[in-house]
Amino acid sequence: MSLFQRDYFILLLIMNSLNENITPYQSCSKSVFLILGIIFISWISLFSIFLIIQGAWPVSIFLGLEYLVIYYLIRLYFKEKNIKDEINIDQKEISIKKYKGDKLLHSSKFSTYWSKVFFTKFKNKSKLSIRESDKETEVATFLHADLKESLYLKIKRQLSYY
Numbered sequence: 001m002s003l004f005q006r007d008y009f010i011l012l013l014i015m016n017s018l019n020e021n022i023t024p025y026q027s028c029s030k031s032v033f034l035i036l037g038i039i040f041i042s043w044i045s046l047f048s049i050f051l052i053i054q055g056a057w058p059v060s061i062f063l064g065l066e067y068l069v070i071y072y073l074i075r076l077y078f079k080e081k082n083i084k085d086e087i088n089i090d091q092k093e094i095s096i097k098k099y100k101g102d103k104l105l106h107s108s109k110f111s112t113y114w115s116k117v118f119f120t121k122f123k124n125k126s127k128l129s130i131r132e133s134d135k136e137t138e139v140a141t142f143l144h145a146d147l148k149e150s151l152y153l154k155i156k157r158q159l160s161y162y
Helices: 003-015 030-054 057-079 145-160
Strands: 018-022 083-089 093-100 103-111 116-122 125-132 135-138
Touching: 018 145, 030 057, 083 145, 103 125, 103 135, 116 145, 125 145
Parallel strands: none
Antiparallel strands: 018 083, 083 093, 093 103, 116 125, 125 135
């Protein structure tokens, strides 16, 4: 085998492996939420002053409570955004790792030859899972159904090589 053929063979092996890092879609950054929060608190303050002058001071309390609920939900949103799934498919095995921040939550390994990929979709609910005999792992639970379907097609195409 010549040097060129060996390098071409190694390149084919690398190209036939799948390495996917799947993260949830984030439409806004923290700075955008900070600017919106400042605008929102300014509007609530001005409107509360107007309501207090008119004698409807209890409405100001509910506006403040509404702001606190929105603040809590935004904090929860950013707390849950640091999740990701990592899928590696090579000639011998499928490796799935689930992370939250830098912490590894779950790791699964499947044989490439014996594994099957399943995708179900009903209305707006979908499930993408990889199964080998009695082991099963759901992948990319945080993705929308259409994105899961495209990931399913990628994984299925990759497994057809082996």
